Amino acid sequence: MLAANSQFLVLLGEAGSRPTPLRGEVTVDLTRTIRYSQHVARRNPDLMSAILRTKKLRVEYVGGEVSKTAKVALHGLDLEVRAGEVFGFLGPNGAGKTTTMNVLLGFVPPTSGSAELFGIDVRQPIARQRIGYLPELTYYYKFLTAEELLRFYAKVFGLTRSESDQRIEKLIGLVELGHAAKRPIKTYSKGMQQRVGLAQALINNPDLLILDEPTSGLDPLGRMKVREIIQRLKNEGKTVFFSSHEMGEVETVCDRVAILHQGELKIEGRVSELVAKYGVANLEQVFLRIVGYQPQEVV
Amino acid sequence: MNTIWALAGVVIKELYRRKDFYVLFFLTALVTLAALSVNFFNDTKIIRYVKDVCLLLIWFSTLIIAIVTAARQIPSEKENRTIFPLLAKPVSRGQVIIGKFLGCWLACGLALVIFYLFFVVVTGIREPQWHLVAYLKSMGLQWMMLAIVIALTLLGSIVFSAVSANATICLIAVIGILFLGEHLNKIALKQGEPVQSITYAIYFCIPHIELFDVRNQIVNNQPLPGLVDCGLASVYAAAYTAALLYGTWLLFRRKSLST
Numbered sequence: 073m074l075a076a077n078s079q080f081l082v083l084l085g086e087a088g089s090r091p092t093p094l095r096g097e098v099t100v101d102l103t104r105t106i107r108y109s110q111h112v113a114r115r116n117p118d119l120m121s122a123i124l125r126t127k128k129l130r131v132e133y134v135g136g137e138v139s140k141t142a143k144v145a146l147h148g149l150d151l152e153v154r155a156g157e158v159f160g161f162l163g164p165n166g167a168g169k170t171t172t173m174n175v176l177l178g179f180v181p182p183t184s185g186s187a188e189l190f191g192i193d194v195r196q197p198i199a200r201q202r203i204g205y206l207p208e209l210t211y212y213y214k215f216l217t218a219e220e221l222l223r224f225y226a227k228v229f230g231l232t233r234s235e236s237d238q239r240i241e242k243l244i245g246l247v248e249l250g251h252a253a254k255r256p257i258k259t260y261s262k263g264m265q266q267r268v269g270l271a272q273a274l275i276n277n278p279d280l281l282i283l284d285e286p287t288s289g290l291d292p293l294g295r296m297k298v299r300e301i302i303q304r305l306k307n308e309g310k311t312v313f314f315s316s317h318e319m320g321e322v323e324t325v326c327d328r329v330a331i332l333h334q335g336e337l338k339i340e341g342r343v344s345e346l347v348a349k350y351g352v353a354n355l356e357q358v359f360l361r362i363v364g365y366q367p368q369e370v371v
Numbered sequence: 372m373n374t375i376w377a378l379a380g381v382v383i384k385e386l387y388r389r390k391d392f393y394v395l396f397f398l399t400a401l402v403t404l405a406a407l408s409v410n411f412f413n414d415t416k417i418i419r420y421v422k423d424v425c426l427l428l429i430w431f432s433t434l435i436i437a438i439v440t441a442a443r444q445i446p447s448e449k450e451n452r453t454i455f456p457l458l459a460k461p462v463s464r465g466q467v468i469i470g471k472f473l474g475c476w477l478a479c480g481l482a483l484v485i486f487y488l489f490f491v492v493v494t495g496i497r498e499p500q501w502h503l504v505a506y507l508k509s510m511g512l513q514w515m516m517l518a519i520v521i522a523l524t525l526l527g528s529i530v531f532s533a534v535s536a537n538a539t540i541c542l543i544a545v546i547g548i549l550f551l552g553e554h555l556n557k558i559a560l561k562q563g564e565p566v567q568s569i570t571y572a573i574y575f576c577i578p579h580i581e582l583f584d585v586r587n588q589i590v591n592n593q594p595l596p597g598l599v600d601c602g603l604a605s606v607y608a609a610a611y612t613a614a615l616l617y618g619t620w621l622l623f624r625r626k627s628l629s630t
Contacts, residue, residue, distance in 0.1 A: 133627075177459045179628040197463040205459035211452035213381060215388045227377035228460045272456060282459075 123280050123311050124153035124176065128185035131171050145171040147335045148185060153313050155279075158306050160322040161315040163332035164363050169315045172332070173284055176313075177205060189280065201229070204278035208285040210265035214258035218249050218268045221257065222275055229276040236275075243271040263294055270301070281305060283314035287321060299325055319356040329355070331362050338362045374462050375470040382474025383481070386440055392482055395432040399486065402428055403493055418497040419590050425493060426586045429486045430513070434545060437479045437517045441524035442538040444471040445623070454628060464624045468525065472616055475521045480514050508595045509585050515608035516583035520545055522615035523578075529622040545580065552581045578611040 129149040132142040146168045153159045163169050174180040175187050178194050192199040212221055219240060226236035244253045247267035252260065257268060266289075273281060283302075287295040295318075302312055302325050316322050322329060323343050330340040339346060339362055346358045386392060403425040445467075448454040457467070487510045495501055524541045531537040551558075555577075559570035582604060588595050596604070 174628070177455070179455065179458060181627065197461045197466075199461075200459060201461045203459070205456060207452070207455055207459075209452070211455055213385070213453055214451075215385055216381070220384070224377050224381055225456075225460065227380075228374050228457075228462060230373050269456075276460075 121154045122152045122191075123155050124151070124159075124189055124313055125191075126151045126172070126175075126185065126187045129172070129175065129182055129187055130184045131168075131175060131180060132183045145335050146175075149332075149335075149337055151330060151337065151340070153280075153311060155311055156306070156309050157327040158302060158312045158325050159314070160326035160329035161313060161332070162317075162319075162322060162329055162359060163315075166334075167332040168335040169332055170284070171335075173282060173315065176282065202276070202279045204273035204276065204281045206269050206273040206281070206283045206286055208288050210262070210269050212257055212265070212268060212272070215256055217254050217256055218244065218260075218271070219253045221268060222271055225272050225275045231276070239275060239277075243274055246274075247271045262289065263291070266290060266294065270298070278310070280311045280313065283312065285316055286314055287316065287318060295321070319354065319359060323355045331359060333363050374466045375473060378462075378467065378470025379474035379477055382440070382444065382471060383478045386436075386478040386482075391439060392436060395435060396482075396485065396489075399425070399428040399432050400489060403489075407493060407497070418494060421497065422490075422494055423586070423590045425490050426509075426589060429483075429490060430584070430586070433479055433483055433486065433513065433517060434520065434542070436482050437475065437520050438524050438538050438541050438545070440478060441471070441475045441521045442528050442541065443534045444475065444525065445528045446532065446534050446537075449628070458628070464626075465620050468616060468620050468623060472518075472521055472525055472612075475525075476514075476518050479517045479521065483510055483514055483517075502589070502592070505589060505595050508601055509589055512583040512585060512601060512604060515605045516580045518612045519578045519580055519608050519615070522612040522619070526615050526619040526622070529619055529626070548577055548579070549581050549584065552577060552579050578608075583608070 126149050129146055129151075130144070131146040132144050134142050149168070149172060151172070161169055161172070171180065175182050176189065176194055178197065178200065181195065187194045189199040190202060194200075213224075216224065222240045222243060223236055226239060231239065244250055247270055249264060249267055249271070252264060257265060260268065270286075273283075281302075286298050286302075290298065299321060302314070305312055306325070306327075312325075326343060328340065328342055329346070331338045339358075341349075343355050347354060350358045350361055352358055352361065403421065406421045406424045445454075448457070448467075454467075458464070487506055491501065491503070491506060520541070523544070524537065527537040527541050528534070531540065552574075555570055555574035559567050559574060562570055585595050587593070
C-alpha cells in the first residue's frame, strides 16, 4: 500500500511539474486549446479560476412515441468549480447529477444554456483533453488486457511510445495490478476492474477529474484508497468534481459542495458554512433538510 | 489520426480474439479440400469446380465477417457502455465512425489475405500456372467492395437498434444487389408506372457491388479488367463508402447518449 502510494506521488510529482508532452496534431490542438483559453480569459478575467462552468444550463428529454411531453432534467443550472478544489456534487436519485455530468462529458447536448471546461464549450472534443473520467461502473473492452487498454487510451491522448510505457508501468503499479496486467479484463474481479478504471482516468495526467460515485460498490478498503487518492490529487493542485451519496466521505474530502434537487441547484458552499447556516450537526442533515425529508414515526 | 488508428487497432484485436473468423476459415478449408480430393469422371478440368467452390466460400465468408463485425461495433459500444469512457476523452463521434470503419476494413483485408493464400496454395497443387496477378486483382476488388458493405452496415447499426436485425437486413440487401443489381434496369423496362420509375431510381442509387465480382473470369482463366478499370472501380467504391460514412456520422452525431 505504502509502495503504491509513493509510486502515485512520484507520478503526480512528475506530472505536476510539466504538461503532458504530446506529438503531432494533438500538440497543435493543445496549443490551440491553451491559446483559446488565454483569449477567453483576457475577455473574462474571472474565467481563469473557473475550470468548470455551467450557465443557465437546461436539459430536456423528449418522451417516447407514446408520451411526447418533454421531461426537464435540469432547470437553468449555474455552477462554477475553481481550479484546485474538490467539489462534491450531491442530490437524491433523479436530481440531475448524472445529466449534468453527461452534458459536461459531451454525451448529451444542452437544450439551452452553456457548459464549459477550461473555458471551452463541452461540445468541442478538445475540451476533454485535460480531464479524467471515472464512471460509476466499469465499462471497458473486456477482450483487452489492462496494459492494452491503457496503451489504447494513451494513444488517444497522443502520448509518445516511451511516455506511455513509463506512464502505464507506474499506473499499473499504483493500482496494484502488476500481476494481472497481461490478463484479459474479462477475467478480473469487480474491484480489479474498478482499479483499471482509475488507472485509465489518470493516463493523461488530468488537471480535472470527474468521478461519478467513485466509491460505489467498493469495500471499505477500496473506499479508503479512493479517498486517499482524491486527497493526494487535491494536494497536487488537481481539481476534482465528484458525485456521491456518501455524505461522510463528501464532508471529509470536499472543499465545497452543491446540492441539486429536481433539476435545480438548491445550495452551494463550504460544508462548514452550510452546517452553520442550517444549525445542524452534519452535512447529511443539511441534505435531508434541503430535499424536504420528514422523518415518520415508527409504529 | 492517432485516435483513428487506436480505434482501428481495437477492432482488429477484437476480430482475432473472437472465434468467428477461425470457424469460417476452417469450414472453407474443409469444403475446398473435400472438393479437391474428389475426382468426378476423371475430369481433368476438375480444378475449375474447386476454384468456383472455394471462391464462393471466400466471398460468403468475408461478407459474413464484414457484416457481423461492422454490425456489432456501435451497438456493442453502447450496450457494454464502453462508448462513455471513450467519448469522455478528446474523441469526436466522427473519429469513432472512421476508426470503426478502418478497423473493420483492415480486419477484413487481413482475413482476405489469409483466405486467398489458402486459395493460391490449393489451386497451385492442381494447376501448372500460378495466376498471381489475377488473384491479386480479384482480392483488391473484393476488398474495395467490402468497404462499401462495411460502411453500409455501420449506417444500419445507427438506424436499427438490434445487431441481428441490422446484420440480417444488410446481408439480404448485399446478396440482393449481387444477384439482381445488374438486372434491375431490364426489370424496370417491363414494368408500368410508377413501379418503373421506382425500379430505375433503385438501380441508379444502389452501389453496384456485383461489378467487383470477377469470380467467373478467375474460374475460366479469362482476362481480368485492366489496372485502369480496377482503379476506376476503386474510386467508385471509395465514393460510395464516403457517402455512406458521411450519412452515418450525420445520424450518430445527433444521438443523445445517457449513462
